Amino acid sequence: DAMVIQNPRYQVTQFGKPVTLSCSQTLNHNVMYWYQQKSSQAPKLLFHYYDKDFNNEADTPDNFQSRRPNTSFCFLDIRSPGLGDAAMYLCATSRAGTWGTEAFFGQGTRLTVV
Amino acid sequence: QKEVEQDPGPLSVPEGAIVSLNCTYSNSAFQYFMWYRQYSRKGPELLMYTYSSGNKEDGRFTAQVDKSSKYISLFIRDSQPSDSATYLCAIGVETGNQFYFGTGTSLTVIP
Numbered sequence: 001d002a003m004v005i006q007n008p009r010y011q012v013t014q015f016g017k018p019v020t021l022s023c024s025q026t027l028n029h030n031v032m033y034w035y036q037q038k039s040s041q042a043p044k045l046l047f048h049y050y051d052k053d054f055n056n057e058a059d060t061p062d063n064f065q066s067r068r069p070n071t072s073f074c075f076l077d078i079r080s081p082g083l084g085d086a087a088m089y090l091c092a093t094s095r096a097g098t099w100g101t102e103a104f105f106g107q108g109t110r111l112t113v114v
Numbered sequence: 115q116k117e118v119e120q121d122p123g124p125l126s127v128p129e130g131a132i133v134s135l136n137c138t139y140s141n142s143a144f145q146y147f148m149w150y151r152q153y154s155r156k157g158p159e160l161l162m163y164t165y166s167s168g169n170k171e172d173g174r175f176t177a178q179v180d181k182s183s184k185y186i187s188l189f190i191r192d193s194q195p196s197d198s199a200t201y202l203c204a205i206g207v208e209t210g211n212q213f214y215f216g217t218g219t220s221l222t223v224i225p
Contacts, residue, residue: 004157006157040218040220042217043158066133090157102160103160103213104160106157107156
């Protein structure tokens with residue numbers, strides 16, 4: 001059974017048109033991450049939520065925002081997608097606290113900007 | 115200096131070979147270690163997770179951690195064409211809300 005579910009798997013959007021990607025999890029993990037992965041590159045962390053606390057990476061463009069309305073769901077909003085934002089977007093979860101656990105990934109959303 | 119260094123390959127081996135994949139890291143605060151397999155256009159799949167020095171075995175896969183050298187390895191025995199993928203190491207801090215990826219090693223197992 002899928003534990004981290006991303007929707008949609010493929011998303012095509014127009015240049016400059018806002019787009020939202022979604023992630024849900026059944027693991028009850030308190031940390032959720034969004035990564036951007038371009039071809040042949042390692043995943044690049046955009047931001048993460050530790051419970052309700054939002055943690056932005058210093059080099060994440062302002063064009064990227066995130067929302068976590070509850071433990072199970074997290075959204076990635078791209079306010080004005082550019083051609084350079086075309087990538088695979090990966091959601092991951094982990095249970096953090098006194099001792100961390102492994103992180104699980106969804107299958108990703110492949111974003112195309114036209 | 116990157117937090118985690120990984121040889122990107124590509125690595126090409128014949129079926130049945132033993133494969134060794136490696137990462138080095140710089141920060142002694144890193145306490146737990148993961149290996150992921152990623153097929154093309156898919157999300158990373160967790161293969162191995164360990165938080166101590168030594169070896170951990172799961173089927174054909176063995177993860178090895180040497181904290182004194184800040185060096186981790188993944189060994190694949192009796193490699194199969196289905197093992198052809200990119201392998202990513204990820205290394206995390208104790209509290210579990212921060213981890214860093216290597217660049218990934220592309221592996222091809224030739225039938």
